[in-house]
Amino acid sequence: MRLGVLDVGSNTVHLLVVDAHPGARPQPAHSHKAELRLAELLDEKGAIGADGVDRLIATLDDAVQAAEDKGCEDVLPFATSAIREAANADEVLARIKAVTGIDLQVLTGEEEARLTFLAARRWFGWSAGKLLVLDIGGGSLEIAYGIDEDPDIAVSLPLGAGRLTAAMLPGDPPEPDDVRALRRHVRAQIARTVGEFNRSGRPDHVVATSKTFKQLARIAGAARSAEGLYIQRDLSRTSLEEWVPKLAVMTAAQRATLPGVSEGRSAQLLAGALVAEAAMDLFGVDELEICPWALREGVILRRLDHLPGL
Template sequence: MGWQSGPLALFDIGGGSLEVAFGRGRLPDYVASLPLGASRLTREFFDGDGPPSERSLKALRRRVRHQLRDVAAQIRWEGPRTTVATSRAFQQPARLCGAAPGRQGPFVPRYLARADLRDCRDTLAALPVDRRAELPGICAPRAAQSLAGAVVGHTVMKLTGGQDAVCLSVGRP
């Protein structure tokens, strides 16, 4: 992307936290780290290997919205032209939605649309963990936390405004 990307927002959902950065140059102008990691939220909101209850899903979405409120307002105000997601929590749903696999190399353009991520989130929520692992792009070791990652990713895209799609960065093929 380089300098042509303009103002850029970056989202990275890890196991324990969500990292957010925004900038117009080489160094970020704004950074935040929130306790919204996929593994952390999975342990806190989901028990067992079956599909989660609607109550636990609503509680998770409420927590994510609450935690993201101030950060999302800042990103909306900054108005990034490009949004990049750099974590497997975004890459796996993107693969499920048809994005190219990492083995095709880092220069293949990969995007994830918010509407597709919403559908992916709903699909993951309806399945037990072992069935999620059978889906394209969802690896068995991360199948349990894939739903929490999709909830966080979709909420980030929705609350930060205008993020109808994110560009995915693949670190290794």
């Protein structure tokens, strides 16, 4: 069957169309995305403004039309931290449903972490052993650990690259004092969770998903996306520690010239790098592997697992 998964994230609204069947690998058929950066559109009260809601509705209309054009039998619409934590989330969701008919399901942070973990587990298989999965989004950082398809521990922290950039890095390039303050903030937040994970033992394999980690791996020398999904891409803590001070003195425009870094994400890359560096350091990770699958694939896989008659 042809499925569409409509992901309303903190940075983008992304429709992924796949041909999916139980027991088979979902095959991507079409991708439609628009950058809205909802995490940066919140007003001083933490609400999404009227202009932001109008832009979101127009973008959702375009995505639903694209899903129809591509012959999707079903569309799975969900939203993550930007809408989940907006002060006017209920009003936004009600307006979206009234205008577009889309019943947008809001995932909790823990659900995000668990679904992303499922995708990573299916990608790497049982032979990967105990997995530690890290995912930096626009609004939050998800961390999950376990040996089965459902992780033993799954947490979500408000450490997304877009959120942190908007709140704590106003300069371009940012002031050194702001960078240090953000570094302290990120490490204090992550350190609160490390003990719970450490009590479960060392992971056998550490993997990361998300555009932020993919871009960091690319500027550190990993293969281009054009070389395919099956090329192994790694990111070492040593390389990351070398890049963080370089990114800190660059403007967003300068970062956008780096390999694999898009103009729309370049402003957020430093904050994402600080989160990645802190997570790898505090969890004692010397090197991790980039996983091509993430939350969207997790949503699709869970849907396939619950098809009637299976």
